[in-house]
Amino acid sequence: MTSTAVDVEIVPSYIQDAWWTPAGDVSGTEVRDASTGDLLARVSTDGLDLAAAVEHGRTVGQASLGRLTFHQRALKLKELAQYLNARREVLYEVSHRTGATKIDNMIDIDGGIGVLFTFGSKGRRELPNSQIVVDGPAEVLAKDGSFMGQHIYTRIPGVAVQINAFNFPVWGMLEKLAPAFIAGVPTIVKPATPTGYVAAAAVKLIIESNILPAGSLQLISGSARDLLDHLDYRDAVAFTGSASTANLLKSHPNVAQGGIRFTAEADSLNAAILGPDAVPGTPEFDAYIKSLVTEMTAKAGQKCTSIRRAIVPKDRIQDVADAVRARIEQRVVVGDPRAEGVTMGALASLEQLNDVRAAVQAMVDAGGELAYGTLDAPQVTRADGTVGDSEGAFMSPVLVTWADAEAEAVHSLEAFGPVSSVIGYEDLADAVRLAAMGAGSLVATVATNDPEAARVLVTGIAAHHGRVLVLNREDAKTSTGHGSPVPHLVHGGPGRAGGGEELGGIRSVLHHMQRTAVQGSPNMLTAVTGVWHTGADQNFDDVHPFRKSLAKLKIGDALRSELRQVTLEDITAFANETGDTFYAHTNQEAAAANPFFPGIVAHGYLLLAWGAGLFVEPAPGPVLANYGLENLRFITPVAAGDSIRVTLTAKRITPRETDEYGEVAWDAVLTNQNDEIVATYDVLTLVEK
Template structure:
């Protein structure tokens, strides 16, 4: 793929690439050299066509695939992009990103696809309905029950992304929406949208994605919200001011558009009082601060803007930060070897950051390190020169005499800028962190457990994520400013109030939770999961519901097995000798199994009772079908509860029912969850649990096994 940029960045709408023919538009330049790369049209884009196409074709095509099948396509897409990431790197350098910055953006975005693919296939059913929570009985006889289900939203999700992460920002929103089955319309920021366009073009050229599942709007789309309604979601990353305007749109207020935002965030890092100079924590703190100042040239919504440190450590911290920057940071064109920090995304962004810093200085901040004029930059190996064309800026550290100065807690300079303020006690540190009015992330750096507990719990309600840093995690941490797809990314208040990522939580953000009520049979048919009271086809003991006409369910492959298939055993008598022998052989000599007098004194037991795990073992002996067959392995139990004790002389029986069947899209077998219920001779429930097995899709392995 050529990295040469086209003259006008195109859009992909309704299944075709569209390039405006009119001249003019917003110029996009190489952040390092000022070279003109492309223009982005100011003409109105056909948003209505994109929305209609997504709701129609996009939804129809995505609905043909199950959750697992869509998750697998994310893996295929990740592998495809992984082979082409070098082409994306070449384009990424033009945005001012270094190789490491590009790795965070591009490889990080691809990593999100891998993670969601894995979690989607491991944690979700292989269907298009997700059950949420336990069944609620709504009638005494069990004929009317209720539960909750998740199904895909019926509209589209419009994803407006910021300029700082043109690939990761797009993929971290796209992945959960795609698994959920909701078509995506991507609207990238103008300064770096040409890189997003290149990534989207690769994704579409792969042929992996269903038609209509991904569209791209490059350019003016001010009427985006006008075309959305309650069926749709608007996911925004950018400034709090823009988010506020969007959130006030009538289609959000009255029309029911789901609005999610990830906005400004004056994130903090708090150094504990135990982290004196010379400690591992002090060193780790300084390292993470400099990393956050210089990674992506500080253009990160998760960057550390406020360093809250013990008052007597303000000057040592400033000095240590400055020293590390001088020793390790080389500003320049990221295509030049040795450069560790590139340019800001544009000259306009540079002007905004410098203006923000000047506002802070005018309000009482003091320039403790760095400069606001053009810095010396690396333009060739071993050669530096004063920056003439690129959007380069020196890292800047501000000192504040008044730690409560409103501007340090409200004005964000979105670049390599960070402030250091002092505190005298932990309560004050918590109050200072909270003055950010809601943040995405804060770091607590301390090796004292009481300090960490006080600070972390004190600030938790004001932050979406708390990163705890000490000598134990200094080497292994993923970093203060690195959201991971497994954990929620978002924050309260100023940070937007949204929750992106978070594993399967973010998939469910793109779905509707619906309460459903009906009979066990109807809810089983609706959800694909067997509910107690629904029809069963039980082999086994006729006295307890089994019938000879039914095949033992362990003899059925997934091609034959249906939810509701099961087995009913006969009663098995429990005797004292077996209980005693189990206690001796296992070492589980708890008095309820060995001491009749002590057991009788316990209000829960009628005397010596059988071990719970002995009952579960006996139950397996009652329902197992021993010959080799489609059941390959038992891989666990879930939700085991012991309800009624079983004494010597009692009897137990088991009813086993296929509850949930999950074929694996990549293997010749799948998982089956079996509902297991143990009863005693009085039909009282003794225990309940789910048995988990791996079962062949087709009965092939042992089809001709003769024993």
Template sequence: MTTQTATAPETTGAAPIVPSYVRDAWWTPADDVAGTEVRDANTGEVLARVSTDGLDLPGAVEHARTVGQRELAQLTLHERALKLKELAQFLNGRRDELYAISYRTGATKIDSMVDIDGGIGVLFTFSSKGRRELPNSNVILDGPAETLSRDGSFLGTHVYTPIPGVAVQINAFNFPVWGMLEKLAPAFIAGVPTIVKPATPTGHLTEACVRLMVESGILPAGSLQLVSGSARELLDSLDYRDMVSFTGSAETADRLKSHANVVSGGVRFTSETDSLNAAILGPDAEPGSPEFEAFVKAVVTEMTVKAGQKCTAIRRTIVPKGREQAVVEAISARLAQRVVVGDPRAEGVTMGALASLDQLRDVRGAVESMLDAGGELAYGTLDAPVVRTADGTESTVDGGAFMSPLLLTWDDVEAEAVHTREAFGPVSSVLGYTDLDDAVRLAARGSGSLVATVCTNDPEAARRLTLGIAGHHGRVHILNRETAKSSTGHGSPVPHLVHGGPGRAGGGEELGGIRAVKHHMQRTAVQGSPNLLTAVTGVWHTGADRRLAGAEEFGGSAENTHPFRKSLAELRIGDGFVSGLRTVGPEDILEFAEKTGDTFYAHTDAQAAEANPFFPGQVAHGYLLVSWAAGLFVEPAPGPVLANYGLENLRFITPVAAGDAVRVTLTAKRITPRVTDEYGEVAWDAVLHNQDDEIVATYDVLTLVEKEDTTYKNWA
């Protein structure tokens, strides 16, 4: 475990060095290293310096591959997921410290909440999904086994196991906390150590968050390292065992993707880059309608949250031709009414500064090139705005990276610049479309985007627009009066759903729940006998050895204990029970039909049933057979089995006619102890046979079972 406590950063003069955290220790360069200055986005004050001169990057990679891999492998998927919950709870109690630093990056309280609280929320979500949806082991099965021989002695299956290297996560400046935690969470659950490389302008906030995480003592040694500053040689130390997850500009992504270790060395590379996202207003959304109001609110929100510095922000506002002016006026009125630009520490400020003066120059330059290409300013100014300073006064600020929100219009909606140039700030353009096909075409001209909003209450318009743009977007957010209040919003990736997009957006995927965990794992096809596949996967496979209690004529033994009498401490994969036969009489079928109300003719009318090509005559209800199966395998006295909580994969295969008999074989297939509870889940393979040994039905029975048999002892 990392137990070293946080210490104050080293300083040279007035500007402290932002340290790196490598090989489970804090590191700073030599005192005479100048480094790159980091400034307060609101005032221009020098806050810190960053430098990696002298940092042993190959050593950091090797530490992750050895110590990090070893320590994470000692924990199961569930145990790692639980640590994320513990970490989230710890960070929740220290948010104020991060907020204080976040304000210096130009982020308002709401911006900071999106970044800091949003990142902590990702940890909670992945912890919960990891414990609910994954096995409590280090192997994940991918789908059912394939039978590769007639006698069932040779099977094949697919498994996920952690990649044996390190996840290098290169993050953008706009979300210094969320950007780190949303990538760390799935890698950590998968069992892959992380090296985080944040962007320089806001990396000091990432460092503060990492410092708290180290202080918590929750993370295993080697599982997280931080590089504060340049990491140009980091890819030199990577190979096929490792992966790089990049967020930033397409230009930088292309440069990284061209590295020899990515091109020919097998390094896995995924990226999230530029994105000219769109919002499309449906033809039915007239001014004054709920959809129109929700649309305007969404555009203004995306222009101003994080000062428009979001990869998901709305850059192109696509509206029905003839409605452009109404949209411009509504957006302008809301901006004028609700947006106060200034230092986030001042009362009433709703939009802060851009992250740096370099960022301000880039955004202004992009807007100027768009104006030169035919865009016109409909709202805002490129001049330095009057802002509210930290002391509450209104003035222009020397050194602050402040910018007015800007809304552009275009006479020529085909202008190349509006579909290719991204101004990464509080900037959006209004474009008019002629019909739905034209709206789809304009949205697709972004050449691949992260997200688009479709705002309409017309089901047909929603269908045509969504299906038309889906192939060009990673996410489509459909907005109408029913979701206006409950929607998480156009620009808010949620950990349950995939975040990424094709083409210009980078072609990668992040988040998406357990999908993101599997991105950090290798899927491997494994072939072998049922016994050996059971040993490798920890899941019983059909044909593997069993220890059956029950009817001796079908393989049971009186020497074996009924598996329902075993706690998790005693139960083993392959323990099971086989029943004797129970005959199904016509009176049983009719009684079940009468009691349940299921009087489908195949159960109640022998003559009609015989005319059905699927049935040999009057047949038993499938649910009657499943109910009887429970009666055949149940052990009724109190014991370690606490409850049956469901069935999975139920299939009825062979009809059971009146006069036939059925028996059940139950086998412990998968055992999942819960880390935080005194019980766990057991999945039982259930097979119903008839008197001719034909398979009648197959399914999995799910039960909750005590780790130790306390229920029976207390009852006795």
């Protein structure tokens, strides 16, 4: 191994909007190249003021993020994604030192940048251009409507501390940063020591971009042992790592008693179930083998989502083992990722290699049998293209078979490397039972083209998993894969997997916010939420609200139309013209026999069309387009001879940051001549700024 140098740099931290390294001569923890053993850097936080970092986030970070709306934050994430995307080759080069191949870097670096793009889009598409999220409809708490309740989400007033694992130094950071940033909560990142220098390189690019507001991102490179001492109920901690460390953190007094919001993504013995119909030669069997080998070798198996338990029909254990062997021997080349043709790199460190070897040996001692691979150091492709021994943390892929499918070790011991086990099941119920013995997992795959088998297996294992992939011939080529979480969907799982929900689209944004029930009058709820509530003041002035641009339109601006009478001739003509001759609109005797109708009644869509005619302003103006209706309900039928009118009120105004228009949702209420509500709905329009 390369001799230790004395002038190796310390991996810097980024604290209080400045780069920081320890003063004086600090030895620190050594970090080495995973493939060569060369000393790369040292890591130390000796003298780092963690209390000051937390306070900086709570003050400067909270203030700078608080000046932005959800949409403005989302646009900054998009801008940051574009900036990093143009410089990802810089991160590739640094990441190769961790043992990551080109494909591994695409998962980690491109995947992390993709998360920023996704949240940059979802934040603008699914959240209001404001700082409060209104959750669900208002609850009327008084008969006269003067007292109501409304749930809202507001950001937590502290910091989001993100303690990340060594396997994904970029994706692991960005998948947590993105939802916290959208919510408006400043982040303190604590990466794992062996690969933290890659996270530091990414943070360096982020800071150089000058896109994020002051205090919104801080980085701790090294130990942060007393960090939780400085946190309280205002703060959130998201941890990824071992279950033992997660349990230690959860026992901290400030978590157990002080109210810190704590989520964990921990050990996960993920399963892949091969359906009874997936015999060799079927697309499902082929897709299953491809997925299993991919998950064994991508990131050298160092993925929290890797397949650890291949659960297959008992009579197919040998078929699976043979197919895995053939695919590994055909496609997998172990070596330095900087060498051409290498498909699986080293583990992140020699310590990690020793841990994985020890776990495999424990499996063998517990009854497992090596069906493929060895614990001996493999011959590898070096950076110069030669093949031979290496001082790096290399290991061959290992497949373990078990005669006893219920052996405790296969369901409790995770070898966090290129290792998977194969066990056999009797029937679908047995497969479900074996999958559940993992005691909670992040993800499972079900490979079958049998709809009934898919239904039984998915419904049987769903409560034990955060995500289930159903793999068959229809989606084998388009599936993102067993081990690839997507930012749109939940990434997390129950039980052993930690019990948290990372990612999950806007759900993960709301994890960084507090849900509060606000009670008050319609006017007060309108003032608090920025959304008009039924019963609040309305402004019926002489200017048609459709003649107002966003610069002039205010919440509560309203229009009340004149009455329009509905005749039998109108109903009959609409039925004949549209072909909607449902008996309630055409047959007096049948309609009268229906308990909901007094006789022939007007079509609901006729009333909607007339409602539009009653509120529309025909001349060109600020309203550019009607793009839909929401929450439509028909309440009181309208018979021939009745009349209707519409009351239209500006309910929600959402200006766009990047366009010269915005969305306006209008509360529309149709009433009859007796002021009874006929229908309620929201009209959605695009309006010029």
